[in-house]
Amino acid sequence: MEHKYPKNFARFYDTIYHRMRDGVDSEFFQKLIKNTKGRVLEIGVGTGRLFMNALEYKADIYGIDISPAMLDILLKKLPADQHYRISEQSITNFSFDFKFDLIVAPFRVIMHLIEKEDQVRALNNVYKHLASGGRFVFDAFVPDPGILKYGIDKQTDFDDEYEPGKKLRRIVTSIPDLVNQVLNVLFRLEWDDDEGPHSEEWETPLRFFFRYELEYLIERSDFHEYDITGDYTGKLLDKDSKEFIVICKKH
Numbered sequence: 131m132e133h134k135y136p137k138n139f140a141r142f143y144d145t146i147y148h149r150m151r152d153g154v155d156s157e158f159f160q161k162l163i164k165n166t167k168g169r170v171l172e173i174g175v176g177t178g179r180l181f182m183n184a185l186e187y188k189a190d191i192y193g194i195d196i197s198p199a200m201l202d203i204l205l206k207k208l209p210a211d212q213h214y215r216i217s218e219q220s221i222t223n224f225s226f227d228f229k230f231d232l233i234v235a236p237f238r239v240i241m242h243l244i245e246k247e248d249q250v251r252a253l254n255n256v257y258k259h260l261a262s263g264g265r266f267v268f269d270a271f272v273p274d275p276g277i278l279k280y281g282i283d284k285q286t287d288f289d290d291e292y293e294p295g296k297k298l299r300r301i302v303t304s305i306p307d308l309v310n311q312v313l314n315v316l317f318r319l320e321w322d323d324d325e326g327p328h329s330e331e332w333e334t335p336l337r338f339f340f341r342y343e344l345e346y347l348i349e350r351s352d353f354h355e356y357d358i359t360g361d362y363t364g365k366l367l368d369k370d371s372k373e374f375i376v377i378c379k380k381h
């Protein structure tokens with residue numbers, strides 16, 4: 131089952147994540163894209179947090195996503211003659227009649243795939259769309275044992291103005307389901323506008339992975355060569371790593 135980002139979550143995505151995420155992963159993904167000669171695909175392109183910057187330095191980049199609300203925001207940022215770069219497609223069955231030298235799925239896109247059949251299908255579909263020598267790079271967080279045990283109870287992770295004089299607050303609850311290996315995440319948005327206060331909730335599961343499951347998963351797919359590092363600077367995985375950065379290569 132697909133969980134598409136709802137309209138108001140797409141609307142406030144940039145306000146929240148340019149602040150919470152740009153300093154973490156942008157430099158890493160921008161460098162990868164800049165150093166690629168040839169076509170690039172961003173899977174789960176969202177509102178274009180990374181994509182817009184890549185276009186500015188003239189990357190030949192395409193983007194797909196399953197959430198029309200996210201793509202609507204991105205398309206509004208793009209000149210009409212660049213809209214051909216964006217399409218509503220899923221990682222599990224997207225199709226292009228050309229190949230890519232780099233495919234990226236930044237910021238937990240893979241964790242939206244709950245079923246293992248979808249995960250394998252996604253990896254094989256990406257493999258099929260890579261040129262030889264091409265790479266697929268994605269990330270997932272290392273599960274936090276405290277959150278796996280206790281979850282998160284109504285934690286405010288954003289509380290600021292989204293426009294002068296207009297407040298936005300995001301409150302996150304996360305309920306672990308260990309057997310199904312998901313965190314059921316409930317996001318609550320509260321904001322003010324000229325009509326008064328508003329709120330909206332959205333629940334979505336996030337599939338968490340352990341290191342060796344990720345390795346088995348990749349080894350089950352058409353990819354045979356891969357590296358997993360422990361942060362966005364290329365540091366090797368160790369017991370304190372908070373991220374899995376996975377780089378799969380096609381010969």
Ligand SMILES: C[S@@+](CC[C@H](N)C(=O)[O-])C[C@H]1O[C@@H](n2cnc3c(N)ncnc32)[C@H](O)[C@@H]1O
Nearest residue numbers: 174175176179195196197200220221236237242
């Ligand atoms: C956390 S956002 C990341 C957006 C963007 N890559 C960024 O770094 O800001 C995850 C995105 O993945 C998209 N997504 C979820 N499942 C997907 C799927 N099966 N295929 C393609 N995109 C998917 C969501 O709609 C959402 O836009």
